[in-house]
Amino acid sequence: MPLHAHKEAILVLEDGRTFRGESFGAEGETFGEAVFSTGMTGYQETLTDPSYHQQVVVMTAPHVGNTGVNDEDPESRRIWVAGYVVRDPARVSSNWRAKRTLDDDLRDQSVVGISGIDTRALTRHLRERGAMRVGISTIDTDPEVLLKKVLASAEMSGANLSDAVSTAEAYVVPAKGEKRFTVAALDLGIKEMTPERMAERGIEVHVLPATATLEDVKAVGADSGGPDGLFYSNGPGDPAATTGQVELLQAALAENIPYFGICFGNQLFGRALGFGTYKLKYGHRGINQPVMDLTTRKVEVTAHNHGFAVDAPIDEETKTPYGVATVSHVNLNDDCVEGLELKDAETGKLKGFSVQYHPEAAAGPHDAAYLFDRFISLMAKEV
Numbered sequence: 001m002p003l004h005a006h007k008e009a010i011l012v013l014e015d016g017r018t019f020r021g022e023s024f025g026a027e028g029e030t031f032g033e034a035v036f037s038t039g040m041t042g043y044q045e046t047l048t049d050p051s052y053h054q055q056v057v058v059m060t061a062p063h064v065g066n067t068g069v070n071d072e073d074p075e076s077r078r079i080w081v082a083g084y085v086v087r088d089p090a091r092v093s094s095n096w097r098a099k100r101t102l103d104d105d106l107r108d109q110s111v112v113g114i115s116g117i118d119t120r121a122l123t124r125h126l127r128e129r130g131a132m133r134v135g136i137s138t139i140d141t142d143p144e145v146l147l148k149k150v151l152a153s154a155e156m157s158g159a160n161l162s163d164a165v166s167t168a169e170a171y172v173v174p175a176k177g178e179k180r181f182t183v184a185a186l187d188l189g190i191k192e193m194t195p196e197r198m199a200e201r202g203i204e205v206h207v208l209p210a211t212a213t214l215e216d217v218k219a220v221g222a223d224s225g226g227p228d229g230l231f232y233s234n235g236p237g238d239p240a241a242t243t244g245q246v247e248l249l250q251a252a253l254a255e256n257i258p259y260f261g262i263c264f265g266n267q268l269f270g271r272a273l274g275f276g277t278y279k280l281k282y283g284h285r286g287i288n289q290p291v292m293d294l295t296t297r298k299v300e301v302t303a304h305n306h307g308f309a310v311d312a313p314i315d316e317e318t319k320t321p322y323g324v325a326t327v328s329h330v331n332l333n334d335d336c337v338e339g340l341e342l343k344d345a346e347t348g349k350l351k352g353f354s355v356q357y358h359p360e361a362a363a364g365p366h367d368a369a370y371l372f373d374r375f376i377s378l379m380a381k382e383v
């Protein structure tokens with residue numbers, strides 16, 4: 001199926017750098033934080049990851065859309081990226097699962113994109129200057145006009161976005177096979193593959209809205225004494241702008257509810273333990289990031305999507321009101337904190353852990369899937 005006829009489009013960064021191309025997906029105007037993803041596969045998973053809410057994603061892979069869009073790979077109910085930037089969109093979808101083209105899907109979901117851009121130059125610019133606000137427009141292609149609007153658009157620092165992407169109602173993902181544990185999972189922007197990975201290990205997952213209280217958490221599995229564990233998902237926004245969920249986690253830790261967190265859930269775990277968070281220059285987004293598990297010294301190749309990180313000392317124990325915290329994983333590219341662990345100060349038993357990357361990684365790699373088994377061991381009190 002050929003691409004639709006496309007209009008002239010313009011992309012303007014907040015520092016004034018301008019790129020011209022043609023519209024891809026919906027026509028119109030959009031704003032967000034410009035970030036780049038180095039994943040060569042998994043564009044459907046990227047587009048539908050709620051953590052990308054209010055971000056304009058630049059794909060470094062030059063040819064995007066080859067396998068079209070199917071109904072199995074979305075990570076949530078819709079596309080969340082605020083805009084999409086590609087070099088060369090595929091003109092045909094070549095996959096037996098494809099139901100529509102990427103161009104059509106972006107149009108149907110009113111996602112404004114731009115193609116024909118020198119994405120290598122744009123990525124190099126973002127690497128050198130850092131992630132920044134951007135606008136894409138097919139409505140007014142005067143860079144001066146668009147720049148003014150970009151400068152008036154929302155910043156990512158300080159943005160609290162979880163409520164906007166979270167589920168309105170709690171729901172249950174049943175355990176597959178024999179049910180072993182019941183977990184309360186706070187949806188801060190959860191990806192569908194996360195409860196799935198738990199369910200296939202015998203966990204009944206009660207997904208709760210981001211606004212859930214300690215009572216809501218404790219009501220999960222109340223007939224068998226409350227939840228076996230608490231999980232915090234990935235999600236968009238600045239972890240420093242969140243207080244309610246940090247306090248909820250502190251209250252849960254004080255009650256010794258075993259904890260597992262992914263990505264935003266790692267950052268909020270860090271904050272609950274008293275660490276700060278900071279904005280990375282341009283973040284980690286892709287599926288080939290090398291991370292070392294500091295306990296085993298084993299290196300995993302992992303999927304990432306984060307622009308913030310936890311500020312915690314590596315190779316040092318930190319005493320907290322909830323136990324002793326340590327950094328469990330680091331990124332080998334930039335030594336950034338990629339995982340945290342909390343142990344009981346007296347018994348040395350694990351109380352909670354979290355990682356900054358994505359062990360559920362629907363588009364792969366699956367090196368980190370062992371972390372879901374670790375959550376099982378934590379709830380079974382084996383570690």
Ligand SMILES: NC(=O)CC[C@H](N)C(=O)O
Nearest residue numbers: 051234235263264307308
């Ligand atoms: N995927 C995530 O959970 C991202 C967390 C946070 N919004 C960040 O950008 O760092």
